[in-house]
Amino acid sequence: MTREQYLEKRKGLMATAKGHLDAGRLDDFAKVQKDVQTLDEQYENEAQARANYAALEGGAVVPAAVQNLGGALDGAPAPKPADLFDSAEYKNAFMNYVCRGDAIPAKYRKNEAATTTTGDTGAVIPTTTLREIIRGLKERGVIFNSMRHLNIQGGVEIPILDLVPTASWVGEGASEDQKLSATQTISFKYYGLECKIAQSILVSVVSFEEFQPLFVELSVEAVMTTIEKGAFQGTGEGQMLGVCKDPRVTNVVELTAAEFSQFSPWKKKVFAKIPMKYQTGKFYMSLGTYEGYIDGMVDTNGQPIARANYGLENGPRYRFGGKDVQPVESDILPDFDSAAPGDVVAVYMNMKDYILNSNMAMTVVNWVDHDTNKKKTKVLMICDGKAADVGGILLVKKKA
Numbered sequence: 001m002t003r004e005q006y007l008e009k010r011k012g013l014m015a016t017a018k019g020h021l022d023a024g025r026l027d028d029f030a031k032v033q034k035d036v037q038t039l040d041e042q043y044e045n046e047a048q049a050r051a052n053y054a055a056l057e058g059g060a061v062v063p064a065a066v067q068n069l070g071g072a073l074d075g076a077p078a079p080k081p082a083d084l085f086d087s088a089e090y091k092n093a094f095m096n097y098v099c100r101g102d103a104i105p106a107k108y109r110k111n112e113a114a115t116t117t118t119g120d121t122g123a124v125i126p127t128t129t130l131r132e133i134i135r136g137l138k139e140r141g142v143i144f145n146s147m148r149h150l151n152i153q154g155g156v157e158i159p160i161l162d163l164v165p166t167a168s169w170v171g172e173g174a175s176e177d178q179k180l181s182a183t184q185t186i187s188f189k190y191y192g193l194e195c196k197i198a199q200s201i202l203v204s205v206v207s208f209e210e211f212q213p214l215f216v217e218l219s220v221e222a223v224m225t226t227i228e229k230g231a232f233q234g235t236g237e238g239q240m241l242g243v244c245k246d247p248r249v250t251n252v253v254e255l256t257a258a259e260f261s262q263f264s265p266w267k268k269k270v271f272a273k274i275p276m277k278y279q280t281g282k283f284y285m286s287l288g289t290y291e292g293y294i295d296g297m298v299d300t301n302g303q304p305i306a307r308a309n310y311g312l313e314n315g316p317r318y319r320f321g322g323k324d325v326q327p328v329e330s331d332i333l334p335d336f337d338s339a340a341p342g343d344v345v346a347v348y349m350n351m352k353d354y355i356l357n358s359n360m361a362m363t364v365v366n367w368v369d370h371d372t373n374k375k376k377t378k379v380l381m382i383c384d385g386k387a388a389d390v391g392g393i394l395l396v397k398k399k400a
Contacts, residue, residue, distance in 0.1 A: 006043040010036060040370050084108070086127040088208075094364070095211045097123050098377055101366050123364050125379075129212055134360055136220035142326060143228040143284075146351035147385070151359045152188055188357040188384040191239055195222030195379040219362075219379050229332050231354055231385060232284070232347065240385035243354065244333075244344040248390045254399035260336060260345075261293045263305055263321075270396060271321055274348060278392030282324040285346040288335035290327060294320050323348070341400035348394040349387075358383030 001009075013036045020029040084090065085108070096102040104123050125133070138145045205211045227240070234240035243249055251273060259265035274281070285294075297306040297320070306320040318325035330338070336345045362381045387393060 001043065001046065006039070010039055013039065044367070044370075083127050085124050091126050091129075091208045094123055094126055094129075095205065095208050097366065098215065098364055099205050099211065125362050125364060129216060130360075130362060132212065132216045133219050133223070133362070136216055137224055140220060141224040141228060143231060143328070143351060144224055144356075147231065147354050147356045148352050148388070150355055150357050152357050188355075188386070191382065191384050193223070193226060193239075193381045193383055195219060195226060195381075196376060222379065223381065225329075227356065227383070227385070228328070231351075231356075232328070232332050232344075234385070236386070240356075240383070241387075243347060243349060243387050243390075243393050244395060246387055246390065246393075249387070249393045249395060251391075251394045252397060253394065254397045256399045257293075257336070259399075261297070263297050263299050266321065270348070270394065273394060275391065278350065281348050281350040281392055282326055283320055283346055283348050284326050284328050284333060286330045286333050286335045287327040288330060288337070289333070289345055290318060290320075290325055293336055294325070336398060339398045341398055343398050344395045345398050346396035348392075348396070350392055353389040353392055354385065354387050356383060356385040 013032055017029055017032040017036065020026075020032060090108055093102070093105055093108060097104050108123075205214065230240035230242055232242045232244050234242035235245055236242075253269045253273065255265055255269065259269075294306045295308055295318075296304065299305050305322075307318075309317045309319070318327060333345060333347065334343055339345050358381060360381070362379055365378055365380055367376055367378070
Protein backbone atom coordinates (compact mmCIF):
# COMPACT_ATOMS: atom_id res chain seq x y z
CA MET A 1 0.00 0.00 0.00
CA THR A 2 1.10 3.58 -0.51
CA ARG A 3 1.78 5.92 2.38
CA GLU A 4 -1.43 7.82 1.63
CA GLN A 5 -3.50 4.61 1.75
CA TYR A 6 -1.82 3.60 4.99
CA LEU A 7 -2.47 6.97 6.65
CA GLU A 8 -6.11 6.96 5.49
CA LYS A 9 -6.72 3.47 6.91
CA ARG A 10 -4.98 4.33 10.16
CA LYS A 11 -6.99 7.53 10.51
CA GLY A 12 -10.23 5.57 10.13
CA LEU A 13 -9.18 2.95 12.67
CA MET A 14 -8.11 5.58 15.17
CA ALA A 15 -11.48 7.33 14.82
CA THR A 16 -13.26 4.02 15.46
CA ALA A 17 -11.03 3.30 18.46
CA LYS A 18 -11.76 6.71 19.97
CA GLY A 19 -15.50 6.13 19.55
CA HIS A 20 -15.28 2.81 21.43
CA LEU A 21 -13.13 4.37 24.14
CA ASP A 22 -15.45 7.34 24.65
CA ALA A 23 -18.43 5.00 24.92
CA GLY A 24 -16.66 2.77 27.43
CA ARG A 25 -16.57 -0.26 25.09
CA LEU A 26 -13.12 -1.40 26.19
CA ASP A 27 -13.31 -4.84 24.58
CA ASP A 28 -14.13 -3.30 21.19
CA PHE A 29 -11.37 -0.72 21.73
CA ALA A 30 -8.83 -3.50 22.38
CA LYS A 31 -9.80 -5.21 19.11
CA VAL A 32 -9.34 -2.02 17.08
CA GLN A 33 -6.07 -1.35 18.87
CA LYS A 34 -4.77 -4.70 17.62
CA ASP A 35 -5.95 -3.80 14.10
CA VAL A 36 -3.93 -0.56 14.27
CA GLN A 37 -0.83 -2.41 15.42
CA THR A 38 -1.25 -5.00 12.65
CA LEU A 39 -1.62 -2.23 10.07
CA ASP A 40 1.52 -0.49 11.36
CA GLU A 41 3.52 -3.72 11.15
CA GLN A 42 2.20 -4.46 7.66
CA TYR A 43 3.16 -1.02 6.36
CA GLU A 44 6.59 -1.18 8.04
CA ASN A 45 7.28 -4.62 6.51
CA GLU A 46 6.16 -3.45 3.05
CA ALA A 47 8.31 -0.33 3.33
CA GLN A 48 11.29 -2.45 4.38
CA ALA A 49 10.74 -4.85 1.48
CA ARG A 50 10.55 -1.95 -1.00
CA ALA A 51 13.74 -0.51 0.47
CA ASN A 52 15.50 -3.87 0.14
CA TYR A 53 14.36 -4.13 -3.47
CA ALA A 54 15.57 -0.60 -4.17
CA ALA A 55 18.97 -1.44 -2.70
CA LEU A 56 19.25 -4.57 -4.84
CA GLU A 57 18.10 -2.80 -8.00
CA GLY A 58 20.32 0.19 -7.33
CA GLY A 59 23.35 -2.05 -6.96
CA ALA A 60 23.31 -3.30 -10.56
CA VAL A 61 26.81 -3.39 -12.01
CA VAL A 62 27.45 -2.83 -15.71
CA PRO A 63 30.68 -4.55 -16.80
CA ALA A 64 33.29 -2.15 -18.09
CA ALA A 65 33.57 -4.19 -21.28
CA VAL A 66 30.03 -3.33 -22.34
CA GLN A 67 29.71 0.22 -21.06
CA ASN A 68 30.77 1.74 -24.38
CA LEU A 69 28.74 -0.48 -26.70
CA GLY A 70 26.55 1.31 -29.19
CA GLY A 71 29.08 3.94 -30.23
CA ALA A 72 29.09 6.17 -33.27
CA LEU A 73 28.98 4.73 -36.80
CA ASP A 74 32.61 5.70 -37.42
CA GLY A 75 33.70 3.25 -34.75
CA ALA A 76 34.41 5.84 -32.06
CA PRO A 77 33.18 4.83 -28.61
CA ALA A 78 30.00 6.47 -27.41
CA PRO A 79 30.53 9.22 -24.86
CA LYS A 80 30.10 8.01 -21.29
CA PRO A 81 26.73 9.22 -19.97
CA ALA A 82 26.78 11.62 -17.06
CA ASP A 83 26.19 10.06 -13.67
CA LEU A 84 22.63 11.07 -12.81
CA PHE A 85 23.18 10.38 -9.12
CA ASP A 86 26.31 12.49 -8.83
CA SER A 87 24.93 15.76 -10.15
CA ALA A 88 24.81 18.85 -7.96
CA GLU A 89 21.01 18.86 -8.20
CA TYR A 90 20.71 15.29 -6.96
CA LYS A 91 23.22 15.84 -4.17
CA ASN A 92 21.11 18.71 -2.83
CA ALA A 93 17.93 16.68 -3.24
CA PHE A 94 19.53 13.79 -1.37
CA MET A 95 20.69 16.10 1.43
CA ASN A 96 17.18 17.54 1.82
CA TYR A 97 15.70 14.03 1.82
CA VAL A 98 18.00 12.86 4.61
CA CYS A 99 17.97 16.02 6.70
CA ARG A 100 14.44 17.25 6.30
CA GLY A 101 12.46 14.38 4.79
CA ASP A 102 11.75 16.19 1.50
CA ALA A 103 10.66 13.86 -1.28
CA ILE A 104 13.19 12.90 -3.94
CA PRO A 105 12.14 14.45 -7.31
CA ALA A 106 10.29 12.04 -9.56
CA LYS A 107 12.97 12.08 -12.27
CA TYR A 108 15.43 10.54 -9.79
CA ARG A 109 12.97 7.99 -8.46
CA LYS A 110 12.25 6.63 -11.91
CA ASN A 111 14.16 7.68 -14.98
CA GLU A 112 13.65 5.77 -18.21
CA ALA A 113 17.06 6.84 -19.51
CA ALA A 114 18.90 5.40 -16.52
CA THR A 115 19.49 1.78 -15.62
CA THR A 116 19.37 2.54 -11.90
CA THR A 117 16.13 3.42 -10.14
CA THR A 118 15.07 4.14 -6.60
CA GLY A 119 11.87 3.22 -4.86
CA ASP A 120 9.42 5.60 -3.25
CA THR A 121 10.82 4.73 0.18
CA GLY A 122 14.55 5.11 -0.42
CA ALA A 123 17.23 7.18 -2.09
CA VAL A 124 20.50 6.14 -3.71
CA ILE A 125 23.55 7.64 -2.02
CA PRO A 126 25.37 10.00 -4.43
CA THR A 127 28.27 8.24 -6.16
CA THR A 128 31.01 10.46 -4.73
CA THR A 129 29.59 10.17 -1.21
CA LEU A 130 29.39 6.38 -1.50
CA ARG A 131 33.04 6.25 -2.60
CA GLU A 132 33.98 8.28 0.47
CA ILE A 133 32.10 5.85 2.72
CA ILE A 134 33.84 2.83 1.18
CA ARG A 135 37.21 4.58 1.43
CA GLY A 136 36.54 5.35 5.08
CA LEU A 137 35.64 1.73 5.79
CA LYS A 138 38.89 0.52 4.25
CA GLU A 139 41.00 3.07 6.11
CA ARG A 140 39.43 2.80 9.55
CA GLY A 141 38.00 -0.70 9.67
CA VAL A 142 40.98 -2.91 10.48
CA ILE A 143 38.88 -6.05 10.67
CA PHE A 144 36.64 -4.98 7.78
CA ASN A 145 39.64 -4.34 5.55
CA SER A 146 41.22 -7.69 6.49
CA MET A 147 38.20 -9.69 5.32
CA ARG A 148 38.02 -11.25 1.89
CA HIS A 149 35.53 -9.20 -0.14
CA LEU A 150 33.43 -10.86 -2.84
CA ASN A 151 30.36 -9.98 -4.89
CA ILE A 152 28.68 -13.32 -5.55
CA GLN A 153 25.05 -13.91 -6.45
CA GLY A 154 22.99 -14.78 -3.39
CA GLY A 155 21.51 -18.26 -3.03
CA VAL A 156 24.11 -19.96 -5.25
CA GLU A 157 26.03 -22.77 -3.57
CA ILE A 158 29.76 -22.31 -4.07
CA PRO A 159 32.25 -25.13 -3.44
CA ILE A 160 34.66 -24.15 -0.68
CA LEU A 161 37.35 -25.62 -2.92
CA ASP A 162 36.80 -22.68 -5.28
CA LEU A 163 37.30 -20.17 -2.46
CA VAL A 164 40.15 -21.99 -0.72
CA PRO A 165 41.97 -23.86 -3.52
CA THR A 166 44.33 -26.74 -2.89
CA ALA A 167 46.78 -28.60 -5.09
CA SER A 168 47.82 -32.25 -5.24
CA TRP A 169 50.10 -34.44 -7.32
CA VAL A 170 48.21 -36.50 -9.86
CA GLY A 171 50.40 -39.18 -11.38
CA GLU A 172 50.00 -41.12 -14.56
CA GLY A 173 46.98 -43.37 -14.50
CA ALA A 174 45.54 -41.68 -11.43
CA SER A 175 42.59 -43.43 -9.85
CA GLU A 176 39.29 -41.79 -8.98
CA ASP A 177 40.19 -41.39 -5.30
CA GLN A 178 43.15 -39.17 -6.26
CA LYS A 179 40.97 -36.56 -7.92
CA LEU A 180 39.93 -33.41 -6.13
CA SER A 181 36.32 -33.18 -5.01
CA ALA A 182 34.22 -30.31 -3.74
CA THR A 183 31.45 -31.70 -1.54
CA GLN A 184 31.49 -28.84 0.98
CA THR A 185 29.74 -25.70 -0.17
CA ILE A 186 28.64 -22.36 1.23
CA SER A 187 26.04 -19.92 -0.02
CA PHE A 188 25.25 -16.31 0.72
CA LYS A 189 21.89 -14.64 1.20
CA TYR A 190 20.55 -11.12 0.79
CA TYR A 191 20.47 -9.66 4.28
CA GLY A 192 19.60 -6.04 4.86
CA LEU A 193 22.08 -4.26 7.13
CA GLU A 194 20.39 -1.30 8.83
CA CYS A 195 22.52 1.51 10.27
CA LYS A 196 20.30 4.08 11.94
CA ILE A 197 21.29 7.74 12.17
CA ALA A 198 19.74 10.28 14.52
CA GLN A 199 18.10 12.87 12.29
CA SER A 200 18.52 15.57 14.94
CA ILE A 201 22.24 15.57 14.16
CA LEU A 202 21.66 16.36 10.48
CA VAL A 203 18.61 18.62 10.56
CA SER A 204 20.60 21.86 10.91
CA VAL A 205 22.87 21.18 7.91
CA VAL A 206 22.35 23.71 5.11
CA SER A 207 24.96 22.87 2.42
CA PHE A 208 26.13 19.63 0.81
CA GLU A 209 29.75 20.52 1.54
CA GLU A 210 28.86 20.53 5.22
CA PHE A 211 26.55 17.51 4.91
CA GLN A 212 28.87 15.03 3.15
CA PRO A 213 31.69 14.71 5.73
CA LEU A 214 29.19 14.45 8.58
CA PHE A 215 27.04 11.87 6.80
CA VAL A 216 30.09 9.85 5.73
CA GLU A 217 31.48 9.86 9.28
CA LEU A 218 28.21 8.63 10.78
CA SER A 219 27.70 6.01 8.06
CA VAL A 220 31.25 4.64 8.27
CA GLU A 221 31.05 4.30 12.04
CA ALA A 222 27.68 2.53 11.93
CA VAL A 223 28.49 0.16 9.04
CA MET A 224 31.97 -0.70 10.29
CA THR A 225 30.80 -1.44 13.84
CA THR A 226 27.92 -3.66 12.72
CA ILE A 227 29.91 -5.68 10.17
CA GLU A 228 32.91 -6.23 12.43
CA LYS A 229 30.68 -7.40 15.28
CA GLY A 230 28.77 -9.64 12.88
CA ALA A 231 31.98 -11.37 11.79
CA PHE A 232 32.37 -12.69 15.35
CA GLN A 233 28.90 -12.73 16.93
CA GLY A 234 26.46 -12.90 13.99
CA THR A 235 23.82 -15.59 14.42
CA GLY A 236 23.33 -16.37 10.72
CA GLU A 237 19.58 -15.76 11.11
CA GLY A 238 18.77 -12.61 9.15
CA GLN A 239 22.40 -11.51 9.49
CA MET A 240 26.00 -12.60 8.97
CA LEU A 241 27.26 -15.82 10.56
CA GLY A 242 30.02 -15.05 13.05
CA VAL A 243 32.86 -17.43 13.80
CA CYS A 244 31.82 -17.67 17.48
CA LYS A 245 28.38 -19.00 16.45
CA ASP A 246 29.46 -21.09 13.45
CA PRO A 247 28.76 -24.80 14.14
CA ARG A 248 31.53 -25.76 11.72
CA VAL A 249 34.16 -24.30 14.09
CA THR A 250 35.04 -27.21 16.37
CA ASN A 251 38.55 -26.24 17.49
CA VAL A 252 37.67 -24.92 20.95
CA VAL A 253 39.80 -24.53 24.10
CA GLU A 254 38.61 -23.65 27.61
CA LEU A 255 40.90 -21.89 30.09
CA THR A 256 40.33 -20.96 33.72
CA ALA A 257 41.42 -17.59 35.11
CA ALA A 258 44.57 -19.18 36.55
CA GLU A 259 45.41 -20.88 33.23
CA PHE A 260 44.62 -17.78 31.19
CA SER A 261 47.41 -15.76 32.84
CA GLN A 262 50.06 -18.49 32.50
CA PHE A 263 51.98 -19.31 29.33
CA SER A 264 52.26 -23.06 29.91
CA PRO A 265 48.50 -23.76 29.49
CA TRP A 266 48.42 -21.49 26.44
CA LYS A 267 51.36 -23.35 24.93
CA LYS A 268 49.90 -26.81 25.56
CA LYS A 269 46.23 -26.15 24.87
CA VAL A 270 46.22 -23.28 22.35
CA PHE A 271 49.46 -22.88 20.41
CA ALA A 272 49.88 -26.64 20.10
CA LYS A 273 46.46 -26.93 18.44
CA ILE A 274 47.21 -24.45 15.64
CA PRO A 275 48.04 -26.46 12.47
CA MET A 276 51.25 -25.49 10.69
CA LYS A 277 49.47 -24.22 7.57
CA TYR A 278 47.49 -21.74 9.66
CA GLN A 279 50.42 -20.11 11.44
CA THR A 280 49.84 -16.78 9.67
CA GLY A 281 46.80 -15.92 11.77
CA LYS A 282 46.49 -13.53 14.70
CA PHE A 283 44.65 -13.35 18.01
CA TYR A 284 41.55 -11.21 18.47
CA MET A 285 40.57 -10.22 22.01
CA SER A 286 39.42 -7.19 23.97
CA LEU A 287 42.00 -4.72 25.19
CA GLY A 288 40.91 -5.41 28.77
CA THR A 289 41.63 -9.10 28.33
CA TYR A 290 45.05 -8.47 26.81
CA GLU A 291 46.20 -5.88 29.33
CA GLY A 292 44.73 -7.73 32.31
CA TYR A 293 46.02 -11.22 31.55
CA ILE A 294 48.36 -11.37 28.54
CA ASP A 295 50.56 -8.26 28.60
CA GLY A 296 53.89 -8.95 30.31
CA MET A 297 53.48 -12.75 30.30
CA VAL A 298 56.77 -14.66 30.48
CA ASP A 299 57.77 -18.26 29.82
CA THR A 300 59.25 -20.71 32.34
CA ASN A 301 62.69 -19.15 31.82
CA GLY A 302 61.46 -15.64 32.50
CA GLN A 303 61.62 -14.57 28.87
CA PRO A 304 58.83 -12.21 27.81
CA ILE A 305 56.46 -13.74 25.28
CA ALA A 306 53.76 -11.05 25.32
CA ARG A 307 54.36 -7.32 25.04
CA ALA A 308 53.07 -4.07 23.61
CA ASN A 309 55.53 -2.11 21.48
CA TYR A 310 54.88 1.63 21.46
CA GLY A 311 56.25 2.87 18.14
CA LEU A 312 56.13 6.32 16.64
CA GLU A 313 53.59 5.35 13.97
CA ASN A 314 50.17 3.68 13.94
CA GLY A 315 49.99 3.41 17.72
CA PRO A 316 51.02 0.43 19.88
CA ARG A 317 51.51 -3.01 18.40
CA TYR A 318 50.45 -5.98 20.49
CA ARG A 319 52.22 -9.36 20.30
CA PHE A 320 51.72 -12.70 22.01
CA GLY A 321 53.82 -15.82 21.46
CA GLY A 322 55.13 -14.48 18.17
CA LYS A 323 51.60 -13.71 16.91
CA ASP A 324 50.01 -10.32 16.38
CA VAL A 325 47.10 -9.44 18.64
CA GLN A 326 44.28 -7.28 17.29
CA PRO A 327 42.30 -5.61 20.10
CA VAL A 328 38.53 -5.45 19.56
CA GLU A 329 35.67 -3.76 21.40
CA SER A 330 34.31 -5.60 24.43
CA ASP A 331 30.88 -5.94 22.77
CA ILE A 332 32.57 -8.04 20.07
CA LEU A 333 34.57 -10.25 22.44
CA PRO A 334 33.92 -9.64 26.17
CA ASP A 335 36.64 -8.93 28.73
CA PHE A 336 37.67 -12.10 30.54
CA ASP A 337 36.59 -10.71 33.91
CA SER A 338 33.08 -9.80 32.76
CA ALA A 339 32.58 -12.87 30.55
CA ALA A 340 30.36 -15.72 31.71
CA PRO A 341 31.66 -19.32 31.73
CA GLY A 342 31.44 -20.65 28.20
CA ASP A 343 31.79 -17.24 26.53
CA VAL A 344 34.40 -16.86 23.78
CA VAL A 345 37.02 -14.37 25.03
CA ALA A 346 39.67 -14.78 22.31
CA VAL A 347 39.78 -15.98 18.71
CA TYR A 348 42.75 -17.09 16.64
CA MET A 349 42.28 -16.90 12.88
CA ASN A 350 43.39 -15.34 9.63
CA MET A 351 40.65 -12.84 8.77
CA LYS A 352 41.24 -13.53 5.05
CA ASP A 353 39.43 -16.82 5.70
CA TYR A 354 36.26 -14.83 6.42
CA ILE A 355 34.24 -13.68 3.40
CA LEU A 356 32.06 -10.58 3.23
CA ASN A 357 29.74 -10.83 0.25
CA SER A 358 28.32 -7.47 -0.89
CA ASN A 359 28.28 -5.18 -3.89
CA MET A 360 28.62 -2.26 -1.41
CA ALA A 361 25.56 -0.56 -2.88
CA MET A 362 23.77 1.50 -0.24
CA THR A 363 20.51 3.39 -0.04
CA VAL A 364 19.05 5.72 2.55
CA VAL A 365 15.53 5.25 3.90
CA ASN A 366 13.39 7.62 5.97
CA TRP A 367 10.81 5.94 8.18
CA VAL A 368 8.49 6.77 11.05
CA ASP A 369 8.89 5.16 14.45
CA HIS A 370 5.24 4.90 15.50
CA ASP A 371 6.19 4.18 19.11
CA THR A 372 7.79 7.61 19.45
CA ASN A 373 6.18 9.37 16.45
CA LYS A 374 9.64 10.46 15.32
CA LYS A 375 11.08 10.38 11.81
CA LYS A 376 14.32 8.41 11.58
CA THR A 377 16.97 7.83 8.92
CA LYS A 378 18.90 4.65 8.22
CA VAL A 379 21.51 3.48 5.73
CA LEU A 380 20.62 0.12 4.17
CA MET A 381 23.19 -2.21 2.64
CA ILE A 382 22.64 -5.73 1.33
CA CYS A 383 25.37 -8.12 2.49
CA ASP A 384 26.18 -11.46 4.07
CA GLY A 385 29.30 -13.00 5.54
CA LYS A 386 30.68 -16.28 6.83
CA ALA A 387 33.96 -18.16 7.14
CA ALA A 388 35.11 -20.19 4.16
CA ASP A 389 37.96 -22.17 5.72
CA VAL A 390 37.24 -22.95 9.37
CA GLY A 391 40.27 -25.21 9.82
CA GLY A 392 42.43 -22.32 11.02
CA ILE A 393 39.90 -20.86 13.48
CA LEU A 394 40.41 -21.56 17.19
CA LEU A 395 38.08 -20.30 19.91
CA VAL A 396 39.27 -19.69 23.46
CA LYS A 397 36.47 -19.82 26.02
CA LYS A 398 36.33 -18.92 29.69
CA LYS A 399 36.14 -21.92 31.98
CA ALA A 400 34.60 -21.70 35.41
